[in-house]
Amino acid sequence: MKNHAPEVVQRYKLERARKNGSRRPRAEGWGEPNPQYAQPSAPPTGSGEGAAVAAILVSLILLMLLCGAAAAAKDSTNTSQKGQTDFAQAARLCRIKAAKGDQDAQFDMGVMSRDGLGVEKDYAQAEKWFRSAADQGHPRAQFNLGLMFDKGQGVQKDHRKAVQLYSLAANKGHPEAQFNLGDALENGRGVARDREKAMHWYRVASDQGFTSATKALKRMQERP
Numbered sequence: 001m002k003n004h005a006p007e008v009v010q011r012y013k014l015e016r017a018r019k020n021g022s023r024r025p026r027a028e029g030w031g032e033p034n035p036q037y038a039q040p041s042a043p044p045t046g047s048g049e050g051a052a053v054a055a056i057l058v059s060l061i062l063l064m065l066l067c068g069a070a071a072a073a074k075d076s077t078n079t080s081q082k083g084q085t086d087f088a089q090a091a092r093l094c095r096i097k098a099a100k101g102d103q104d105a106q107f108d109m110g111v112m113s114r115d116g117l118g119v120e121k122d123y124a125q126a127e128k129w130f131r132s133a134a135d136q137g138h139p140r141a142q143f144n145l146g147l148m149f150d151k152g153q154g155v156q157k158d159h160r161k162a163v164q165l166y167s168l169a170a171n172k173g174h175p176e177a178q179f180n181l182g183d184a185l186e187n188g189r190g191v192a193r194d195r196e197k198a199m200h201w202y203r204v205a206s207d208q209g210f211t212s213a214t215k216a217l218k219r220m221q222e223r224p
Contacts, residue, residue, distance in 0.1 A: 087118030098129060106133035107141045114144075114153070123154020134165065139172040146177065150190075159190025170201060178205035179213045186220070195220070 091112050097105035106129045112118050114126035127148055133141030146165030149158045163184050169177035182201035185194045199220050205213035 087112065089118070091118035098132070101136075103133040103136040103138045103141070106130075106136075107138050107144075110141060110144060114148075123148070127154045134168075137168075137172075139169040139174045139177070142166075142169040142172075143174050143177040143180075146180070150180070159184070161190075163190040170204075173208075175205045175208040175210040175213070178202075178208075179210055179216070182213065182216065186216070 091109070094105045094108045094112070098109045109119075110126045110129035110133065113120075113122045113129060115121065119125075127145065130141045130145040130148065134145045142165045146162040146169065147153070148155055149165065150162035151157070163181065166177045166181040166184065170181045178201045182198045182205065184190050185198035185201065187193065199217060202213045202217040202220065206217050
């Protein structure tokens with residue numbers, strides 16, 4: 001299943017940039033090159049002054065490597081903290097828009113609530129926001145709400161309800177929903193078993209490049 005977290009934060013950054021009057025958020029650089037990967041020039045060879053210079057260069061290189069490792073560890077911690085801050089800010093913005101009926105924001109709030117991104121993990125809240133967006137015809141929300149019923153995440157497991165939601169999303173072109181609908185039809189999960197319909201949905205998803213559907217279709221074609 002696709003991880004929607006990065007697009008949630010990016011959408012928030014674009015919205016913040018728009019509100020600040022800039023055309024796009026400033027690209028965040030990767031920082032200075034890590035000295036660990038620098039290519040130092042070879043130290044001079046020989047004895048006396050040359051050997052002393054070589055020893056100094058070696059010491060400097062070792063120091064650079066140690067500093068680089070420490071900086072990398074610090075950058076990793078800062079990046080993790082910044083990521084949490086981004087999600088928290090995204091959640092605040094999305095909640096406001098979601099409360100006003102924005103279906104994309106409602107879907108985003110569903111993702112963040114389900115995965116604990118910027119807010120506490122809460123399946124009940126995830127179900128609420130996915131349902132709000134799904135009721136407006138949002139295919140990804142319909143698919144993700146279907147997954148919750150399929151797995152029993154925060155709701156009572158209900159394969160029939162999952163199939164109904166997969167069908168709504170599948171008919172809007174959602175490839176994962178098409179694959180899951182095909183799987184349900186092939187195995188009789190939440191719906192009557194139907195080989196031809198299962199192959200149809202596998203084929204539709206496969207035509208969109210969904211590899212799992214391609215493999216499932218091939219398996220069914222090879223099996224009488």
